[in-house]
Amino acid sequence: MKKILMSACFLGQKVRYDGRHSLIEHPLIKKWQEEGRLIPFCPEVAGGLPIPRAPAEIKNHHPVLVIDQNEKDVTPQFVTGAELAVERAKREGACCALLKSRSPSCGNREVYDGKFSGTVVPGAGVTAAELQRHGIPVFNEREIDQIEEFISNQL
Structure with missing residues (x-):
């Protein structure tokens, strides 16, 4: 069974920077959850950042530099969280990830x-x-x- 690494905030976990969640109620997510396919993960919390925390943004991509709104460098926590996400995804056999758009950790197309x-x-x-x-x-x-289509094409 193909597993999906997923932003924990999508499942109602209050791990966002503001202490809130980003719950998504979607039939496919419910189905995947019932099938045991979802691997909830928050890279920022896994990397050692507290809840709540100051908002952070990527100031530089190469080399990566992430600062919070108080101008504190939080790059090490973001990098650690990213490394732990890869480790977890590989260990649990995730074929893909469903992550929060625009997040300095999870955004896949824009930040x-x-x-x-x-x-x-x-x-x-x-x-x-x-x-x-x-x-x-x-x-x-x-x-x-698109994830459902991606998974179907993997079989």
Whole structure:
């Protein structure tokens, strides 16, 4: 059975920076949960950041630099969380990941610009980029139907 690494906030876990969740109620997620396919994971918490925490954005992609709104460098926690996500995905046999869009960890197509201006720019979060680098495709909450298609094509 193909497993999916998934942002824990999507399953109602209050792990976001603001102490809230991003619960998604979608028939496919419910089905995957019932089948035991989901691997809930929050890379920021796994990397050692508290709940709640100051919002963070990627200031630089190469080399990666992640700062929070108080100008504190939180890069080590983001990198650790990304490495742990890859380790967990590989250990549990995840074929792909479903992660929170625009997150500095989980965004797969776009992230905020690093200036805390609310501006979105193309790019991937630290964890999404690391998963992709290890051959694990990353989808966001607007691409749930694409995951089903991806999994079907893997069989």
